[in-house]
Structures are given as structure tokens and as C-alpha cells.
Amino acid sequence: xxxxxxxxxxxxxxxxxxxxxxxxxxxxxxxxxxxxxxxxxxxxxxxxxxxxxxxxxxxxxxxxxxxxxxxxxxxxxxxxxxxxxxxxxxxxxxxxxxxxxxxxxxxxxxxxxxxxxxxxxxxxxxxxxxxxxxxxxxxxxxxxxxxxxxxxxxxxxxxxxxxxxxxxxxxxxxxxxxxxxxxxxxxxxxxxxxxxxxxxxxxxxxxxxxxxxxxxxxxxxxxxxxxxxxxxxxxxxxxxxxxxxxxxxxxxxxxxxxxxxxxxxxxxxxxxxxxxxxxxxxxxxxxxx
Amino acid sequence: xxxxxxxxxxxxxxxxxxxxxxxxxxxxxxxxxxxxxxxxxxxxxxxxxxxxxxxxxxxxxxxxxxxxxxxxxxxxxxxxxxxxxxxxxxxxxxxxxxxxxxxxxxxxxxxxxxxxxxxxxxxxxxxxxxxxxxxxxxxxxxxxxxxxxxxxxxxxxxxxxxxxxxxxxxxxxxxxxxxxxxxxxxxxxxxxxxx
Numbered sequence: 001x002x003x004x005x006x007x008x009x010x011x012x013x014x015x016x017x018x019x020x021x022x023x024x025x026x027x028x029x030x031x032x033x034x035x036x037x038x039x040x041x042x043x044x045x046x047x048x049x050x051x052x053x054x055x056x057x058x059x060x061x062x063x064x065x066x067x068x069x070x071x072x073x074x075x076x077x078x079x080x081x082x083x084x085x086x087x088x089x090x091x092x093x094x095x096x097x098x099x100x101x102x103x104x105x106x107x108x109x110x111x112x113x114x115x116x117x118x119x120x121x122x123x124x125x126x127x128x129x130x131x132x133x134x135x136x137x138x139x140x141x142x143x144x145x146x147x148x149x150x151x152x153x154x155x156x157x158x159x160x161x162x163x164x165x166x167x168x169x170x171x172x173x174x175x176x177x178x179x180x181x182x183x184x185x186x187x188x189x190x191x192x193x194x195x196x197x198x199x200x201x202x203x204x205x206x207x208x209x210x211x212x213x214x215x216x217x218x219x220x221x222x223x224x225x226x227x228x229x230x231x232x233x234x235x236x237x238x239x240x241x242x243x244x245x246x247x248x249x250x251x252x253x254x255x256x257x258x259x260x261x262x263x264x265x266x267x268x269x270x271x272x273x274x275x276x277x278x279x280x281x282x283x284x285x286x287x288x289x
Numbered sequence: 290x291x292x293x294x295x296x297x298x299x300x301x302x303x304x305x306x307x308x309x310x311x312x313x314x315x316x317x318x319x320x321x322x323x324x325x326x327x328x329x330x331x332x333x334x335x336x337x338x339x340x341x342x343x344x345x346x347x348x349x350x351x352x353x354x355x356x357x358x359x360x361x362x363x364x365x366x367x368x369x370x371x372x373x374x375x376x377x378x379x380x381x382x383x384x385x386x387x388x389x390x391x392x393x394x395x396x397x398x399x400x401x402x403x404x405x406x407x408x409x410x411x412x413x414x415x416x417x418x419x420x421x422x423x424x425x426x427x428x429x430x431x432x433x434x435x436x437x438x439x440x441x442x443x444x445x446x447x448x449x450x451x452x453x454x455x456x457x458x459x460x461x462x463x464x465x466x467x468x469x470x471x472x473x474x475x476x477x478x479x480x481x482x483x484x
Binding site: 009010012013014015016038039040041043044045046047048049050051052053054057058061093094100103104105106150151154155156164165189190192193194195197198199200202206235236238239242271273274275276 | 310312329330333361363364365366367369370377383386387390400401403404405406408409411412416417418420421423424427431436437440441444445448449450451452455457459460461464465467468469471472473475476
């Protein structure tokens with residue numbers, strides 16, 4: 001299975017452990033990733049809040065490059081995934097807009113490839129049965145709260161994700177790894193995303209609620225599939241504790257990291273030590289490291 | 290309050306522009322309030338998303354362009370997902386931010402807009418995001434120079450997450466710059482189109 005790989009800016013810097021664990025797990029389970037040459041930033045939220053042409057052209061340039069490679073595109077970042085899907089959707093709907101965008105991008109674009117999130121590639125294209133066969137160290141007794149966040153699932157007509165309110169893809173993956181998925185209320189609520197920088201108070205309120213509800217439902221850790229969710233839930237946990245007087249200390253894992261552990265990849269190669277909230281105590285308690 | 294049939298709003302066809310940029314038919318909104326009910330930011334907004342839709346239909350653009358709520362919106366798409374009329378309030382918010390900024394409304398001078406500006410400046414310069422530059426630049430521009438500097442930056446640095454010397458680089462940066470310029474030109478045309 002070969003895919004055109006678009007890592008996105010975060011996976012090269014603040015979310016390096018997501019990038020590393022993605023490469024490691026894909027190698028382990030037989031998904032070949034070919035990074036798109038000279039990809040550019042998808043523009044994220046600032047682009048669509050400023051200029052809808054820019055918000056579409058930036059991701060479309062990457063899609064056009066992937067199309068030239070003749071492969072479907074896989075994206076591990078939920079925000080990049082959302083922007084790329086939006087770009088495809090926007091040019092499908094409006095011919096005049098499409099002409100202008102293709103003129104700006106300056107590359108041929110036909111819209112014939114599919115864009116998938118890494119979760120979909122692993123859980124749907126490769127399949128849970130194949131994953132179960134690769135699991136050599138089941139995560140027995142680990143209670144995982146699966147956190148989807150917003151952009152991965154919404155809006156469904158753009159992202160074509162299975163269900164916008166009650167998705168199950170991460171839960172099914174967690175069960176395939178031998179762990180338990182807890183039932184909780186905030187799995188598709190927003191974490192505040194880039195407000196961490198521009199409106200920190202709002203971000204702390206939203207992320208605080210997400211972590212609080214996960215803990216209320218007796219989870220051992222939260223599993224995410226987005227570098228921004230991880231940045232807010234993991235790196236900002238101490239700031240939230242300082243602001244609200246809480247004592248959150250819950251490890252946040254990328255799904256690629258947990259899957260990597262289950263498939264027997266050494267922790268150093270997954271770069272789990274990069275987390276700011278201690279991930280090792282719970283792994284030791286469950287005899288996973 | 291001004292109504293659409295008179296005044297500058299009519300001449301500048303603001304309503305049509307909001308509809309064009311957002312691709313939303315405003316009059317389809319039947320004020321069920323589901324957008325505001327689901328909105329994670331509604332509690333801190335000065336006017337709620339459904340009130341914004343109503344004010345737009347009444348033609349009170351000054352209130353809408355100046356409000357804090359359009360900058361409180363995080364674009365989490367809950368409203369768009371749940372709207373029973375299949376409207377796209379998140380896209381309306383985008384259109385309002387774009388027009389509010391273009392027309393120089395006071396409400397558009399805020400930290401979110403500063404963040405957006407620096408983010409896009411990074412993209413224009415490097416083709417990709419340079420995260421240390423984004424945060425540093427924002428802190429200077431927003432006059433909050435020490436935000437995250439003492440509590441977060443050292444920990445991130447020692448964990449290897451912060452590498453200021455690691456500048457992003459792409460070869461076809463000129464191609465990206467031309468693309469951005471063309472996009473700005475198209476967007477400008479759309480914003481300034483007279484009736």
C-alpha cells in the first residue's frame with residue numbers, strides 16, 4: 001500500500017513525536033509513505049479567516065502534487081486533513097472559483113485522488129483484522145478516552161468521516177490493540193486549537209473541560225489524532241492546573257504511539273519522551289515499558 | 290439600526306458580499322438557535338451565532354462587523370454540522386471577519402487577527418510555518434512578550450520540541466509567492482466589487 005504523504009508543518013517541529021511514530025508504525029505494518037516533494041503549509045485557520053482563495057489554493061497545490069505522483073494522499077494532522085478536504089470540496093462546487101484557483105496554483109488539477117486521514121488508512125484501508133495480527137504486546141487493562149476533536153469529523157459532507165457526533169473508528173482501533181475504550185461526552189468537542197496563542201483563556205476553558213470529563217469517566221490516558229489537540233491537552237495541562245487549581249496529570253498519546261507500543265516498537269523510536277505530561281508512569285503500571 | 294434598502298450598506302451590497310464569500314443564503318435561516326446551542330464559545334460571545342444571522346437579515350451590518358463574537362469563533366464547525374437548514378454559519382463568520390477587516394472596523398483589531406497576520410506572513414516567507422517565529426512574532430506584536438516564555442518554552446526546548454535554528458525551507462518558494470499574490474488579487478476583487 002503506497003500513499004503520497006503530507007506531514008504538515010507541526011510534524012516537523014512541535015509534534016515531532018507524531019511524525020516519528022507515524023513513520024515507524026507505517027513501516028511496521030506495511031504502509032509505504034512517500035513524502036510529497038516541496039509541500040507547503042495548508043494555511044490552517046488563519047488562511048480561511050482571511051482569504052478564501054488562499055485557503056483553497058494552498059492545500060490544492062499539495063493535492064495537485066500528490067495527483068502527479070498518482071497516489072492517494074494521507075495526512076496525519078486533522079487540521080491539514082480538514083483544509084485539504086475543504087479545498088477539494090470548494091473547487092468541486094463552483095466552476096468559476098475552480099478556474100481562478102487552478103490559475104493561481106499553476107499546476108494541473110483534475111480531482112481524481114482521495115484524501116485520507118492516517119486513521120482511515122490504518123483502520124479502514126489496512127483493516128482492523130490486519131492490525132490485530134500485528135499486535136504482539138496487547139495493551140491489556142489500559143482505559144483509553146478517544147478524543148477526535150473537531151476538524152477530523154466535521155462537517156461530515158466535507159470530511160466524509162463516518163459519524164460527526166458519535167464516531168467509533170478510534171474506539172475500534174483501541175479495542176484491536178487490546179485496550180478498553182471509555183465512554184465519555186467530550187470526544188468531539190473543540191480543544192481551542194490556535195487560541196492557545198491568541199486567546200489563551202478560552203483555550204484553557206475548553207481544554208480543561210475536555211480533560212476534566214475524560215478523567216471523570218475513569219480513563220488512564222487520552223488518545224488523539226491531531227497535533228493541535230496534543231499541544232493543548234499535553235503541553236498546556238500545567239497552565240490549566242495553575243489557572244483553575246485543578247490537578248490534572250493525565251498522559252496524552254497519539255494513536256500512532258499506542259499502536260506502536262502494541263506492535264512492539266521501542267519507546268525511544270516512538271519519541272514518547274518528548275511529552276510534557278509524564279507518559280511513563282501509566283505505561284509502567286500497565287507493564288508496557 | 291439601518292435597513293438594507295437605504296444607506297451605504299445598500300450601495301456596497303454588503304449582504305450580497307457576505308452571501309458570495311460564504312456561499313450561504315442568509316434568508317434561509319429560521320432562527321432555531323441550534324448553532325448557538327452547540328457553540329463552545331457562545332458563552333463568551335457578546336452576541337450569539339443565531340443573533341448574528343438575524344442581524345444580518347435585518348441589515349444591521351455595523352453591529353455585526355464590530356462585534357467580538359466573530360473573532361471568538363474558533364471555526365470548529367459544530368454550527369455547520371448541526372444546522373437543520375444546511376447553512377454554513379462558520380463560513381458566514383469567515384466572511385464577516387474578512388469584510389470587517391477590509392472595511393477597517395475597530396472590532397477587527399484584536400489578538401486573533403494579529404495571530405492570523407503573522408501566521409500568513411510566515412507562510413509567505415518560508416512556504417511553511419515557522420512555529421518559534423509565529424509565537425515570538427505574535428508575542429511582540431501583541432505586546433505580551435513573556436507569554437509562554439518562562440513556563441512552557443524551556444520545557445519544550447529540553448524535550449526537543451523547540452528548535453529555533455530549524456528554519457523550514459522549500460525550493461519552489463517563488464511559485465508559492467506568486468500563488469499567494471494571485472489569491473490576494475482575486476480576494477480583493479471580490480471584496481471591492483460595486484453593485
